[in-house]
Amino acid sequence: MTSAFDLKHAVSRSLLLASLAIPPEPRARILRWQKGLRERRSLAGSDVVVLSFPKSGRTWFRVMLSRVYAITYGLDRDAPLDGANFHRREPRVPSVFFTHGNYRDEMSRGRDLTPMFAPKKIIFLVRHPADAAVSLYFHNLGGRVDPIKRRMKRMPESMEGISVGDFVLDPRWGVPAVIAYLNFWRGFLAHCPHTLMVRYEDLRTDPQTVLERIAAFLGETFPPRAVAEAIESSSLERLREQERRGDFKSPVMRMRDPSDPNSVKVRRGKMGGYVDYLDAAQVATIERLITDGLDPAFGYGSQATVVG
Numbered sequence: 001m002t003s004a005f006d007l008k009h010a011v012s013r014s015l016l017l018a019s020l021a022i023p024p025e026p027r028a029r030i031l032r033w034q035k036g037l038r039e040r041r042s043l044a045g046s047d048v049v050v051l052s053f054p055k056s057g058r059t060w061f062r063v064m065l066s067r068v069y070a071i072t073y074g075l076d077r078d079a080p081l082d083g084a085n086f087h088r089r090e091p092r093v094p095s096v097f098f099t100h101g102n103y104r105d106e107m108s109r110g111r112d113l114t115p116m117f118a119p120k121k122i123i124f125l126v127r128h129p130a131d132a133a134v135s136l137y138f139h140n141l142g143g144r145v146d147p148i149k150r151r152m153k154r155m156p157e158s159m160e161g162i163s164v165g166d167f168v169l170d171p172r173w174g175v176p177a178v179i180a181y182l183n184f185w186r187g188f189l190a191h192c193p194h195t196l197m198v199r200y201e202d203l204r205t206d207p208q209t210v211l212e213r214i215a216a217f218l219g220e221t222f223p224p225r226a227v228a229e230a231i232e233s234s235s236l237e238r239l240r241e242q243e244r245r246g247d248f249k250s251p252v253m254r255m256r257d258p259s260d261p262n263s264v265k266v267r268r269g270k271m272g273g274y275v276d277y278l279d280a281a282q283v284a285t286i287e288r289l290i291t292d293g294l295d296p297a298f299g300y301g302s303q304a305t306v307v308g
Helices: 004-018 024-044 058-073 085-089 104-108 129-141 147-152 164-169 175-189 200-205 207-218 224-233 236-245 280-293
Strands: 048-052 096-099 121-126 195-199
Touching: 024 096, 024 104, 024 147, 048 058, 058 085, 058 096, 058 207, 058 224, 058 236, 121 175, 121 207, 129 164, 129 175, 129 280, 164 175, 164 280, 175 280, 195 200, 195 207, 200 207, 207 224
Parallel strands: 048 096, 048 121, 121 195
Antiparallel strands: none
């Protein structure tokens, strides 16, 4: 049976294909407007919002959160939380909206979005800007990103000739863009009283403690067994193996091209792994950008002070 999650992505794909006859730039504007409209509706119908920059560990977190709810309430463990899909089967589960917040201009229609976000419980999932940018580079290098969506998402239309260092330092989509994103949303969310910042690194290091914080924030009491089982079954190693075998039901979790290692959804997830792809000068530049430009509350610069 086709799930609502699969249907939503099929509709999105159909809209992309239907727009092929339109010139590229107007097509991108139309698709962004359509995406903004869908996100506005999803936000309005949600109880909980999970907000993150792309490649900040959202897929992994989504699987973990989905499984702890599924185990707790006896739902399908392989289904991803998506809007009200769990809530329709079990009213005690909230409607959860996962978003990157990339279409806020299209969502707002020139109006202040604060009244729409402020009543929600918002989990702000963040990751070290350089790790997120490097992961985004490989995501675009592989076969996961539809060429139509590249323009829509304002990504490079071609990755040919773009090195990982060039990409990561580019102000349009590299570390400077991640810093601007994080700073903007931290300022915006200061006006939303029900906000919890979750760092990817903390979730990797101590998932049980972080899940307990999230449960308290959401007003949930997950059984210890459900938490332990969700963590164990959602390890990156297990998810990579499931993706390799093609076990995932959802199309957003499947490899587009099994012969292309960059087309995977679940990558290394290594903390601080960006240093493996950059030279010393590039690393120093990134560290300076973060220390000088990123709000220290995120905990990533030399003056960092983590705020929850």
